[in-house]
Amino acid sequence: MVRYKAIIAYDGTNFNGFQRQNNGRTIQEELEKTISKMASQPIKVHGSGRTDAGVHALGQVIHFDFPYERPLERMRFALDTQSPEDIAVKNVEIVTEKFHARYLVKEKVYEFHVDIGTPKNPFTRNYASYYPYQLDFDKIKKALPDFLGTHDFTSFCASGSSIDDKTRTIYEATMQVSHSGNELIFTFRGDGFLYKMIRIMVGTLLKIGNGRLETDSIPKIIAAKDRHFAGPTAHPQGLYLKEVRY
């Protein structure tokens, strides 16, 4: 068997998340269908991690073992064109059997897009979270660095997570306004993120920008280790898994 690593992008709108499950269309299932058909045998696909329903990917990473070697661009092209229209295969490479898409992740980069225009942009209704309320960008920019470093992020983890160790390290937390001025784009880079963590971080930052939470409240929320202190969970359609680093 030859192990392939692939970088894929997908529009999460019409998926019930990445991970195969009994109900609903998933990215993993569609990829396994495509690759198994190409291989004429059942092939399992491993992703760097799940993404929730409606969440997008610009650079999700997967690996799978294929029964024989194919030239890389031919493999990429076949995977890309035989996958559904809302999945794209950007890059394929051959890796050793030591590579694992999930276990060896060093960093993940996520983006979160917020539509702040009036009216709501009908073209980004599935690709950004709409926030029509007043925002002080300076307050958000002042609060963002408080996420940097190594912290127990229990307050920013949705209930239902089975993970015990909620300590994560954040290397980058920035925000920029799009060229049109109608979108905020948040970027977060860290060694890993808890269940719904980025969506809760964004929900909290928007609450700060709107003046309903103090600008310096993030260290206090982290210290509380209680989900109730953080802001609401922002909508999934604004979230993009941008890059996975190994």
Add this chain to the structure above:
Amino acid sequence: MVRYKAIIAYDGTNFNGFQRQNNGRTIQEELEKTISKMASQPIKVHGSGRTDAGVHALGQVIHFDFPYERPLERMRFALDTQSPEDIAVKNVEIVTEKFHARYLVKEKVYEFHVDIGTPKNPFTRNYASYYPYQLDFDKIKKALPDFLGTHDFTSFCASGSSIDDKTRTIYEATMQVSHSGNELIFTFRGDGFLYKMIRIMVGTLLKIGNGRLETDSIPKIIAAKDRHFAGPTAHPQGLYLKEVRY
């Protein structure tokens, strides 16, 4: 009755075009439903012209007569929020009864987006036409000005049009490459466009860029007054009605 003019945007993906018809969801029908409900009586909506199924609008113009006057921003907000998610109401103003969204059009501006990236962008599958073949941008740029001026555009009109006079004046015909390098954006401005005219113009330009038509062939195609001489009709999802001028 008070006549309102409104500038609207819509994602054409889930519409069977602008114009009300017996089968399928249309923009006109959705707007008439919303406005009639607000007015508690049947209200007819007039657009600047039709757009086909899958075609988008950034600045379609409509007018309608409303039984009483409402403050402009309140009217815009009500229309916007009570319309379906894939229609946005950008601007509303009160006009005299002499205004007519269709009869008084002076110029229309259209954009056409072509995804030229590898792989196809899953996020623009409904918002650009995909063209994965080789393109010489210089050939396209050289050919574009041949559309300028007043011509009989019979060769660039789809069969099935009932319009007799196929003379139109084109004021602007340009192409630019997007910042990412993965999209071509064509802009066309003219006093009016025939049925599927822009899509046939783009199909012809792509054929020129791909080297399957001579760079100087547009004047000959125009002179032929025969649809068979032009290139294929580009896909509707790349087309945007950008602006209507009065």
